[in-house]
Amino acid sequence: MSKVHVTTSINGDPVEFLCDPRETVLDVLRDRLGLTGAKEGCGTGDCGACSVTVDGRLVCSCLMLGAEAEGKEIGTVEGIATEEALHPLQKKFIEYAALQCGVCTPGILVAAKNLLEREPDPTEEQVRYWLAGNLCRCTGYDKIIRAVMDTAAEMREAS
Amino acid sequence: MALDSLKTDGFKQIGTRPDRPDGVDKVTGRARFGADMTAPGMLWGVIVRSPHAHAKIVKIDTSAAEAMEGVKAVVTRADFSTKVQPAPGMRGEMWNVLENVMAGEKALYDGHAVAAIAATSQLAARDAAKAIKVEYEVLPHVTDVDKAMAEGAPVIREGTAEKSVPEGMHPNVVRYHESGHGDPEAGFAEADLVIEETFQTEATHQGYIEPHACLGTLGGDGKGELWCCTQGHWNVQKVCAALLDLETSQLRVTASEIGGGFGGKTAVFIEPVALALSRKANKPVKIVMNRADVFRATGPTASTSMDVKIGMKKDGTMTAATGVFRCQGGAFPGAPMEFTSMCAFAPYNLAHVKQIGYDVMTNRPKQAAYRAPGSPMAAFAVESVVDQLCNQLGLDPIDTRLKNASREGTQASFGPKWDRIGLVETLEAAKAHPHYATPLKEGQGRGVSCGFWFNHGGETAVSLALSEDGTAQLAVGTPDIGGSRASMAMMAAEELGIPYENVRCTVVDTASLGYNEISHGSRVTYASGLATIKAARDAVKKLCARAAAKWGIDEDAVKWEDGCAVPSGPNAGEHEPMPLAKITAKMGATGGPIVGHFEATPEGAGVSFATHIVDSEVDKETGKTTITRYTVVQDAGKAIHPTYVEGQYQGGAAQGIGWALNEEYIYGEDGRLQNAGFLDYRIPVASDLPMIDTVIVEVPNPGHPYGVRGVGETSICPPLAAIANAVSNASGVRLKQLPMSPPRILKALGTHD
Numbered sequence: 001m002s003k004v005h006v007t008t009s010i011n012g013d014p015v016e017f018l019c020d021p022r023e024t025v026l027d028v029l030r031d032r033l034g035l036t037g038a039k040e041g042c043g044t045g046d047c048g049a050c051s052v053t054v055d056g057r058l059v060c061s062c063l064m065l066g067a068e069a070e071g072k073e074i075g076t077v078e079g080i081a082t083e084e085a086l087h088p089l090q091k092k093f094i095e096y097a098a099l100q101c102g103v104c105t106p107g108i109l110v111a112a113k114n115l116l117e118r119e120p121d122p123t124e125e126q127v128r129y130w131l132a133g134n135l136c137r138c139t140g141y142d143k144i145i146r147a148v149m150d151t152a153a154e155m156r157e158a159s
Numbered sequence: 160m161a162l163d164s165l166k167t168d169g170f171k172q173i174g175t176r177p178d179r180p181d182g183v184d185k186v187t188g189r190a191r192f193g194a195d196m197t198a199p200g201m202l203w204g205v206i207v208r209s210p211h212a213h214a215k216i217v218k219i220d221t222s223a224a225e226a227m228e229g230v231k232a233v234v235t236r237a238d239f240s241t242k243v244q245p246a247p248g249m250r251g252e253m254w255n256v257l258e259n260v261m262a263g264e265k266a267l268y269d270g271h272a273v274a275a276i277a278a279t280s281q282l283a284a285r286d287a288a289k290a291i292k293v294e295y296e297v298l299p300h301v302t303d304v305d306k307a308m309a310e311g312a313p314v315i316r317e318g319t320a321e322k323s324v325p326e327g328m329h330p331n332v333v334r335y336h337e338s339g340h341g342d343p344e345a346g347f348a349e350a351d352l353v354i355e356e357t358f359q360t361e362a363t364h365q366g367y368i369e370p371h372a373c374l375g376t377l378g379g380d381g382k383g384e385l386w387c388c389t390q391g392h393w394n395v396q397k398v399c400a401a402l403l404d405l406e407t408s409q410l411r412v413t414a415s416e417i418g419g420g421f422g423g424k425t426a427v428f429i430e431p432v433a434l435a436l437s438r439k440a441n442k443p444v445k446i447v448m449n450r451a452d453v454f455r456a457t458g459p460t461a462s463t464s465m466d467v468k469i470g471m472k473k474d475g476t477m478t479a480a481t482g483v484f485r486c487q488g489g490a491f492p493g494a495p496m497e498f499t500s501m502c503a504f505a506p507y508n509l510a511h512v513k514q515i516g517y518d519v520m521t522n523r524p525k526q527a528a529y530r531a532p533g534s535p536m537a538a539f540a541v542e543s544v545v546d547q548l549c550n551q552l553g554l555d556p557i558d559t560r561l562k563n564a565s566r567e568g569t570q571a572s573f574g575p576k577w578d579r580i581g582l583v584e585t586l587e588a589a590k591a592h593p594h595y596a597t598p599l600k601e602g603q604g605r606g607v608s609c610g611f612w613f614n615h616g617g618e619t620a621v622s623l624a625l626s627e628d629g630t631a632q633l634a635v636g637t638p639d640i641g642g643s644r645a646s647m648a649m650m651a652a653e654e655l656g657i658p659y660e661n662v663r664c665t666v667v668d669t670a671s672l673g674y675n676e677i678s679h680g681s682r683v684t685y686a687s688g689l690a691t692i693k694a695a696r697d698a699v700k701k702l703c704a705r706a707a708a709k710w711g712i713d714e715d716a717v718k719w720e721d722g723c724a725v726p727s728g729p730n731a732g733e734h735e736p737m738p739l740a741k742i743t744a745k746m747g748a749t750g751g752p753i754v755g756h757f758e759a760t761p762e763g764a765g766v767s768f769a770t771h772i773v774d775s776e777v778d779k780e781t782g783k784t785t786i787t788r789y790t791v792v793q794d795a796g797k798a799i800h801p802t803y804v805e806g807q808y809q810g811g812a813a814q815g816i817g818w819a820l821n822e823e824y825i826y827g828e829d830g831r832l833q834n835a836g837f838l839d840y841r842i843p844v845a846s847d848l849p850m851i852d853t854v855i856v857e858v859p860n861p862g863h864p865y866g867v868r869g870v871g872e873t874s875i876c877p878p879l880a881a882i883a884n885a886v887s888n889a890s891g892v893r894l895k896q897l898p899m900s901p902p903r904i905l906k907a908l909g910t911h912d
Contacts, residue, residue: 020280020282022282023282027281030194030195031281035188036188036191036192036194036195037187037188037189038188039192039194039368039369039418040194040370040447041368041369041370041418041450041837042450042836042837043449043450044450044836044837044838046450046836046837046838047368047450047837049368076188077186077187077188078187078188080186080187081186081187086183086186086187089186090183090186090187093182093186094178094179094182094183094186095178096802097179097642097802097803097805097806099182099185099186100419100640100641100642100803100806100810101367101368101369101416101417101418101419101420101640101641102181102184102185102186102190102416102418103192103367103368103369103416103418103419104368104418105185105186106188109186125846127845128845128846128848129845129846131844131845131846132844132845132846132847133844134844134845135368135837135842135844136368136845137365137366137367137368137419137421137810137814137842138419138641138806138810139806139809139810139813140809140810140812140813140814140843140848140851141813141843141845141848142809142848142850142851143802143805143806143809144845145845145850146850
């Protein structure tokens with residue numbers, strides 16, 4: 001089957017790739033571009049471990065075809081930290097032990113960052129419902145919710 | 160180890176909360192998990208699985224698949240060892256694993272592997288897998304534990320039963336356990352109230368977010384390398400070597416970062432298949448399971464059917480208890496019925512107690528360990544009956560448990576006398592917690608339960624190498640499943656007297672240390688921690704010897720204080736303290752590298768008890784249960800990194816909430832798993848749960864230099880019963896079958912058919 005040529009942007013960098021029409025954005029990121037930060041936990045959009053942003057919108061990259069990335073701006077966990085420093089969410093996640101095994105962490109960070117960009121002062125309930133599409137089996141979510149809430153408070157103070 | 164050699168205070172590192180060494184890698188996406196590795200020339204493997212619960216494999220035709228573009232190898236059972244032979248019960252475990260990894264004459268459950276294929280891309284491999292034609296002769300099947308024991312049930316495998324199984328039982332009953340003491344009938348006669356109930360729990364999956372994944376390479380020369388997500392890479396090495404007729408040492412296994420295990424990654428599923436494909440194709444082969452296959456073909460925990468009978472006097476004294484625990488663990492022996500039996504009454508000091516366990520085979524996937532395997536189900540049954548007794552006799556549930564609690568010196572329900580244990584302390588802390596005194600709101604109910612787990616030691620080897628600049632490289636062999644690298648580095652830093660940041664702890668491959676048992680049994684902080692402390696002390700002894708040589712005094716006249724060798728005793732003379740970095744800077748010229756190590760099978764893993772308090776609300780219209788407040792009180796012995804201990808408590812409670820309320824394996828009449836995905840097998844999400852409060856009780860374990868007890872597993876033991884008790888209190892109906900899903904609650908309430 002002939003491949004599709006796609007021109008897109010990932011974490012601000014221009015990227016071109018060829019992919020099978022059946023490959024997902026997640027397949028392309030992981031197996032063609034070496035961006036293995038996004039994880040495949042289910043392949044059916046139920047676990048959120050593959051969360052990325054597409055033109056600023058939170059998406060399960062296992063549910064979007066690689067060919068659909070044409071002309072889009074994709075953001076992954078690899079783009080959250082700057083050259084100089086970790087994002088405040090990343091620091092708080094380590095400090096609060098908001099991760100244990102860490103496999104859901106990339107998706108949760110992408111989702112949480114997207115939430116704080118929309119709502120800098122979320123309630124606990126808002127954080128819980130926003131992250132309800134990101135499964136974590138290790139933590140019971142307690143420390144994740146606290147880390148996100150505290151990051152939001154700190155970022156509000158700093159701004 | 161005597162209690163007086165315990166160090167329980169005066170720590171510089173222990174009890175602090177430093178950042179974990181793998182933190183930055185895990186928040187930036189750099190951490191490499193099972194599926195994140197590639198190799199030059201790598202192929203992708205895909206496994207073909209049975210769609211039938213029980214079927215004879217008549218013929219496998221691989222010719223069409225092999226002719227397809229990009230296909231490089233196909234394997235079936237014929238490509239695995241013929242030396243491994245079956246035997247009754249757990250004596251045949253290596254054969255059981257082989258049979259589970261790749262079916263022989265019969266497919267034994269929906270999802271059982273029957274063939275595998277390797278091709279140049281994942282898509283090519285998937286397409287080719289569909290072209291493999293398997294001819295089956297479908298056989299009658301059974302998936303329910305009680306039905307599998309009944310007369311006329313299809314026999315899974317004749318001749319699997321151990322001799323201990325009572326005569327006349329169905330051949331699917333393959334192992335038997337009996338323990339206890341006293342005369343239960345006499346004890347029941349002394350009781351004012353005796354309650355006997357039957358309970359059922361469904362199989363639940365560990366539900367780790369990372370599917371099993373591996374990358375293996377194996378040459379015709381019998382030499383191989385394997386990368387995989389596992390809780391124990393030495394076990395993977397041993398099993399793969401046996402299943403492929405290799406010499407163990409010729410296979411080097413590296414454990415990747417592991418995306419959750421909870422017992423489910425103690426087993427071997429895909430690794431021998433990748434190696435068999437690699438040997439045939441002469442190229443590296445990567446296999447990544449999909450989620451449906453994780454549910455269908457990797458081990459959930461056992462499902463159970465249990466009868467529990469307890470007698471109590473009006474003052475709350477328990478007079479006797481008996482339990483019968485029927486556990487099915489799939490199409491192989493191994494359901495943890497002896498643990499279910501032994502944990503059942505462990506919290507109670509009983510004069511008369513007896514427990515019986517049956518291991519039953521069905522047409523389901525081979526069960527694997529799941530966090531305190533077997534114990535949560537037992538606690539569900541026993542603690543539900545204790546709650547009923549308290550309710551009917553008008554007794555406080557915590558006071559009643561305190562009255563009957565196991566203590567140091569009392570005889571455990573399964574035999575031995577208890578050493579120093581912390582059950583009473585957890586009950587007292589629960590009673591004193593503000594949660595227990597807070598009035599309930601209208602429509603809410605409160606439940607309490609205790610839980611118990613043995614904890615484990617196991618074979619352990621650790622090595623600690625000092626660097627010239629005075630930093631330390633700590634090599635451990637137990638995959639880090641909960642932040643253990645931080646805890647190990649803290650213990651090494653504590654002994655060496657150097658900053659935590661100066662210790663780098665690595666989980667090394669099988670070529671770098673002696674055998675390390677799997678990260679299971681809550682053993683890592685206990686056993687690898689003990690070995691780390693002893694390895695550091697070994698290094699310290701060598702550091703002191705270098706200082707002694709420099710000073711020209713006896714080695715005995717040097718001691719270690721705050722990271723320095725210092726003279727000690729009347730004949731040591733006056734010498735300036737010699738810091739670690741000063742000794743290591745010159746070590747090349749003073750005797751060579753300084754490495755401390757320790758190898759042993761530590762046997763002092765202290766048992767662990769917990770008490771949980773939970774408040775719930777039941778919506779009588781929808782049957783939905785909401786957990787409104789949750790408190791975990793558990794004995795950690797000594798919390799090395801308290802934040803990570805809290806994380807274990809919270810994680811276990813959350814998994815218990817899922818097990819109690821939603822999670823279950825659902826089989827259709829056709830024996831096929833109907834909910835093999837996270838949409839239909841619903842684990843708790845963030846919006847389902849409240850914050851989970853924790854209290855760390857510290858009753859030191861005499862078997863660890865700092866008093867550590869494992870904490871990972873006990874936290875999942877009390878939730879099932881604590882929630883059942885809370886639901887009963889809130890709704891007025893007692894559920895004796897898990898999960899307490901909305902349909903079951905509605906049925907119990909009688910408001911819906």
